[in-house]
Amino acid sequence: xxxxxxxxxxxxxxxxHPPSCKLTAERKIRRLPFPPKVTxxxxxxxxxxxxxxxxxxxxxxxxxxxxxxxxxxxxPHHAPLSGVVEFIGLxxxxxxxxxxxxxxxxxxxxxxxxxxxxxxxxxxxSGQDILQAIWDTGMVGLGGAAFPxxxxxxxxxxxxxxxxxxxxCECEPYLTxxxxxxxxxxxxxIHGIRYAMRATGAVRAIIxxxxxxxxxxxxxxQAIAWAGAGGAFPEGTIHVEAVPTKYPQGAERMLIxxxxxxxxxxxxxxxxxxxxxxxxxxxxxxxxxxxxxRGLTERVVTITGPGVARPGDYRVxxxxxxxxxxxxxxxxxVDALDARQVILGGPMMGQAIGSLDVPxxxxxxxxxxxxxxxxxEREARQTxxxxxxGECVESCPMGLNPSTLGMLAxxxxxDQMGERYFLGDCFECGCCTYVCPSNIPLVQQFRVAKQxxxxxxxx
Amino acid sequence: MTQxxxxxxxxxxxxxxKSVETIMRHVVYSLLPICAFYVFQYGxxxxxxxxxxxxxxxxxxxxxxxxxxQAGRLxxxxxxxxxxxxxxxxxxxxxxxxxxxxxxxxxxxxxxxFGGIGFNVFNPAxxxxxxxxxxxxxxxxxxxPSFLAGRFTEFIPSSLAWPLMxxxxxxxxxxxxxxxxxxxxxxxxxxxxxxVLANAGDLLTSLSGNMAVGPAPVLILVCGAYLALRRFMxxxxxxxxxxxxxxxxxxxxxxxxxxxxxxxxxxxxxGLILGAVYMATDMATSPVxxxxxxxxxxxxxxxxxxxxxxxxxxEGVMYAILIxxxxxxxxxxxxxxxxxxxxxxxxxxxxxxxxxxxxYISREEASxxxxxxxxxxxxxxx
Numbered sequence: 001x002x003x004x005x006x007x008x009x010x011x012x013x014x015x016x017h018p019p020s021c022k023l024t025a026e027r028k029i030r031r032l033p034f035p036p037k038v039t040x041x042x043x044x045x046x047x048x049x050x051x052x053x054x055x056x057x058x059x060x061x062x063x064x065x066x067x068x069x070x071x072x073x074x075x076p077h078h079a080p081l082s083g084v085v086e087f088i089g090l091x092x093x094x095x096x097x098x099x100x101x102x103x104x105x106x107x108x109x110x111x112x113x114x115x116x117x118x119x120x121x122x123x124x125x126s127g128q129d130i131l132q133a134i135w136d137t138g139m140v141g142l143g144g145a146a147f148p149x150x151x152x153x154x155x156x157x158x159x160x161x162x163x164x165x166x167x168x169c170e171c172e173p174y175l176t177x178x179x180x181x182x183x184x185x186x187x188x189x190i191h192g193i194r195y196a197m198r199a200t201g202a203v204r205a206i207i208x209x210x211x212x213x214x215x216x217x218x219x220x221x222q223a224i225a226w227a228g229a230g231g232a233f234p235e236g237t238i239h240v241e242a243v244p245t246k247y248p249q250g251a252e253r254m255l256i257x258x259x260x261x262x263x264x265x266x267x268x269x270x271x272x273x274x275x276x277x278x279x280x281x282x283x284x285x286x287x288x289x290x291x292x293x294r295g296l297t298e299r300v301v302t303i304t305g306p307g308v309a310r311p312g313d314y315r316v317x318x319x320x321x322x323x324x325x326x327x328x329x330x331x332x333x334v335d336a337l338d339a340r341q342v343i344l345g346g347p348m349m350g351q352a353i354g355s356l357d358v359p360x361x362x363x364x365x366x367x368x369x370x371x372x373x374x375x376x377e378r379e380a381r382q383t384x385x386x387x388x389x390g391e392c393v394e395s396c397p398m399g400l401n402p403s404t405l406g407m408l409a410x411x412x413x414x415d416q417m418g419e420r421y422f423l424g425d426c427f428e429c430g431c432c433t434y435v436c437p438s439n440i441p442l443v444q445q446f447r448v449a450k451q452x453x454x455x456x457x458x459x
Numbered sequence: 460m461t462q463x464x465x466x467x468x469x470x471x472x473x474x475x476x477k478s479v480e481t482i483m484r485h486v487v488y489s490l491l492p493i494c495a496f497y498v499f500q501y502g503x504x505x506x507x508x509x510x511x512x513x514x515x516x517x518x519x520x521x522x523x524x525x526x527x528x529q530a531g532r533l534x535x536x537x538x539x540x541x542x543x544x545x546x547x548x549x550x551x552x553x554x555x556x557x558x559x560x561x562x563x564x565x566x567x568x569x570x571x572x573f574g575g576i577g578f579n580v581f582n583p584a585x586x587x588x589x590x591x592x593x594x595x596x597x598x599x600x601x602x603x604p605s606f607l608a609g610r611f612t613e614f615i616p617s618s619l620a621w622p623l624m625x626x627x628x629x630x631x632x633x634x635x636x637x638x639x640x641x642x643x644x645x646x647x648x649x650x651x652x653x654x655v656l657a658n659a660g661d662l663l664t665s666l667s668g669n670m671a672v673g674p675a676p677v678l679i680l681v682c683g684a685y686l687a688l689r690r691f692m693x694x695x696x697x698x699x700x701x702x703x704x705x706x707x708x709x710x711x712x713x714x715x716x717x718x719x720x721x722x723x724x725x726x727x728x729x730g731l732i733l734g735a736v737y738m739a740t741d742m743a744t745s746p747v748x749x750x751x752x753x754x755x756x757x758x759x760x761x762x763x764x765x766x767x768x769x770x771x772x773x774e775g776v777m778y779a780i781l782i783x784x785x786x787x788x789x790x791x792x793x794x795x796x797x798x799x800x801x802x803x804x805x806x807x808x809x810x811x812x813x814x815x816x817x818x819y820i821s822r823e824e825a826s827x828x829x830x831x832x833x834x835x836x837x838x839x840x841x
Contacts, residue, residue, distance in 0.1 A: 263799055268800070341472065343470075343472055347470075347472040347473045382479070385531070385574075388577065388743050389742040390746075390749075391477070393748060393749065399799045399801075401747065401748065401795060404747070425801075430470055430471030433474075434473065434474060437479045437481070443469065447469075
C-alpha cells in the first residue's frame with residue numbers, strides 16, 4: 001500500500017506492524033545473580049572461534065581472557081566469573097548442536113568484582129589504537145547478529161566514512177533491552193559513539209530511534225546537550241532522530257532509507273555510502289568498557305513473554321544457563337513442564353531452543369517464553385495452498401516476490417529462486433510469513449533454499 | 460530427571476491476524492447486502508436462484524474435498540463466494556435446474572480440476588457461467604423486468620422449469636402483466652440491438668422503472684470499498700478496470716459521439732462493476748505483483764469495451780476477465796517487482812531527513828543550506 005504509507009509518512013516501503021507487546025519498557029534494568037556455574041561457548045560470533053588459553057583445573061579471575069585467536073574476524077572471550085575451569089568440551093548450543101565450550105565453576109564466597117581490567121587513557125589514542133582496544137574487549141554486535149565490532153568499525157583504505165549511524169530502533173516486538181540502555185546509560189552511549197567516531201573518522205553521528213520510545217529520544221537529546229556543553233565534542237555532530245515505528249526498521253538498510261532516503265545497493269555494505277551502522281547496546285557497552293580496559297562479561301537481556309512472572313531487563317553474566325535465568329525471572333513453567341516454547345531473541349527472527357542448558361551468549365538480546373495457551377490460537381490455524389493474495393509482496397521490505405519464491409521452493413527450483421527472483425537479497429525478517437493468511441512457512445523454505453544454494457556454490 | 464518439554468519451531472513465532480477464512484468470510488459478508496438488494500429487485504425467484512446455486516457449489520466442493528481431489532476445506536467459505544457471485548450473474552428467472560448445473564460445473568471444472576483453492580487458473584464462477592452460456596443460450600439471454608408487482612409471492616415461470624424441459628416463455632407471462640417483450644431486455648441488449656440508450660444515473664441506482672438489471676452498481680462499489688479499506692481485496696484491480704474501460708469508451712465517444720454511447724452508460728450497464736469489484740479481484744486468478752495488477756485491470760477494461768462494441772454479444776465482461784485470467788501468469792512474469800537496492804540508485808526520497816553527504820554538519824545551524832540534489836559518492840578510482 002504505497003498510498004497509505006505515503007500518507008502515514010512511513011520511512012520505507014512495505015514492512016509490517018506487529019503488536020509491540022513491550023511489557024518491560026518501564027522497568028529498570030536489574031542484575032541477575034551470579035549462577036554457580038557458567039558455560040562459555042567458544043563460537044559466539046560470526047567468524048572463526050577463538051582457542052581456549054586456559055586448562056581444566058585452572059583458577060580464573062572475572063574479566064580474565066580465557067580464549068583468543070590471531071584471526072582477524074575473531075574476538076577473545078573473558079571469564080565471566082572468578083572460579084575454576086571445570087570442563088572444556090562439548091555442551092548444548094542454541095542451534096541444537098553441541099558446541100565446544102568452557103565451563104567455569106564459581107568460587108564459593110568470591111566477591112565477583114572485576115579484578116582484571118586496568119584503566120587506560122584513550123583521549124590521545126589514534127583510530128588504530130581504539131580499534132585494538134575494542135578488539136581487546138571482545139566486543140561483538142549486541143543487537144543479534146554478533147558481528148565482531150572492531151571489524152565493523154575498521155574502514156578499508158580506499159573507502160572513507162563520514163557518518164556513524166547508531167541503530168536504536170529495536171523494532172522486534174517484546175524486546176526492550178536497547179530502549180532501557182538508552183534511557184539509563186545515555187552517557188555511556190555517547191562516550192561509545194565518540195570512540196566509534198574516532199575509530200572510523202566519521203564527522204557526524206545520527207542515532208535513529210523509533211518514535212514509540214519518546215522517553216529515550218528525550219533522554220538522549222538531553223544527554224547530548226549536556227555533554228556538548230561540557231565541550232566533549234563540537235556542537236551538532238551527534239543527532240537523535242525519531243523514525244516512524246515499523247518492522248523491520250532495525251535492519252540497517254531500512255534505517256538508512258528512513259534517515260537518508262536512499263536505497264543501499266543490493267549486496268553492498270553501508271560503507272559504500274560512507275556510513276557505518278552500529279547498535280546502541282554495543283556502543284553503550286563500549287563506552288563503559290573501553291576506559292576501564294575491561295572485557296565483555298555481561299550484557300542486558302530482556303526476559304519476557306506471557307509465561308514469565310517477573311519480566312524485565314536483566315544484566316546477565318554471559319554463559320548463564322537458561323534454566324537459571326528462567327528460575328530467577330519466575331517461570332513456573334520450568335518445573336510444571338508448562339513452558340511450551342523458549343525463544344532466544346525476538347518473536348520475529350528469534351531462535352527457538354530445545355534445551356534449557358543453553359547459555360546466554362553475546363548475541364542474545366532477549367529470552368521469550370510462551371505457554372501452552374499462548375500457542376493454541378496459532379496452532380488452530382489451517383495451512384492452505386497459496387491463494388496468491390499478494391500480502392507477502394506488499395509486506396516484503398526488500399521488494400521481493402515471496403509468493404512466487406514459495407511456489408518455486410515447493411517445486412525445488414532453487415537455482416531459479418536465486419537467479420531470477422533474487423533469493424539472496426532476503427534477510428529473513430519474517431514479514432511474509434507473519435502476514436501469510438495461508439499460514440505457509442515461507443521463511444523456513446527460504447532458509448532451506450539458501451542453505452542448498454550455498455552448498456551448491458561451495459561444491 | 461525429567462526435562463521440561465519445550466518445542467522447536469521456525470521463526471517468526473507470531474502470526475498476523477488475517478487468515479484465509481477471515482478473508483473469505485468478509486467477502487461473503489460484503490456480498491450479503493448485494494444479494495439482499497437482488498432479492499428486493501426480483502423477489503422469491505432470485506432468492507431461490509441464490510440458494511440453489513450456492514447449495515450446488517457447496518455440494519460439489521464437499522464431494523471433491525471428501526474424495527481428496529482438491530485442497531482446502533468446506534469451511535473456508537470460498538465455495539460460498541463462488542455460489543453467490545454465480546447466482547448474481549445469472550438472470551433472475553434462470554431455470555433452477557440450470558442454475559444447479561452451473562454451480563456444479565463451476566466447482567468441478569473451474570476449481571477441482573486444477574486442484575482446489577489457490578490453484579484455479581480461471582475464476583470458477585465465470586467458468587460456470589461460460590458453461591451455461593454455451594449450453595443454454597436462450598435461457599441465459601432471457602431477462603425479466605425488476606420490481607414487478609407480486610414478485611414476493613410468485614415465481615417467474617421459467618424458474619420452475621423441469622430439468623431438460625424447455626422453460627416457459629417469459630414473453631407470454633410478461634404480456635399477461637401488460638408489459639411488452641422489450642421490457643425484459645437488458646439495457647445493453649437494448650442499446651446493441653435497438654439503439655435505445657438508458658440514462659446512466661438510473662443505471663447507477665437500478666431503482667427507477669422496471670429495468671432488467673442486476674444489483675445497483677453504487678451498492679457494489681460501497682461494498683467493494685469496505686473490502687478494500689479492510690484490505691481484504693486489492694484496490695488496484697477495480698480502479699484499473701474502471702479507469703481503462705472509461706478511458707477507452709470516452710476516447711471512442713469523443714471520436715464518434717453518435718455511433719458510440721457515452722462512457723457512463725458503458726461503466727454502469729451490464730456486469731462491469733460487479734466484475735471489476737468481485738470477479739476480477741479473485742486472488743488466485745489475478746497477478747500478485749502490484750504492477751501486474753494494473754496491467755491486468757487495464758486489459759480487462761479494454762477487452763470489455765472492445766467486445767461490447769465490436770462483437771455479436773451485448774456483454775463482454777465475462778470473456779474479458781477469463782482472457783485476462785489466462786494471461787495473468789504471463790503478466791506476472793513481466794512485472795516482477797524490482798528488489799530494494801537494485802533499481803535506479805540516484806533517486807533520493809524527498810522526505811529524507813538528512814542529506815547523504817554531510818555538506819553541512821548540523822541542521823540547526825542558521826547558515827545551513829540543504830543541497831537541492833543529492834548524489835551518490837563517486838566510485839573510488841582503483
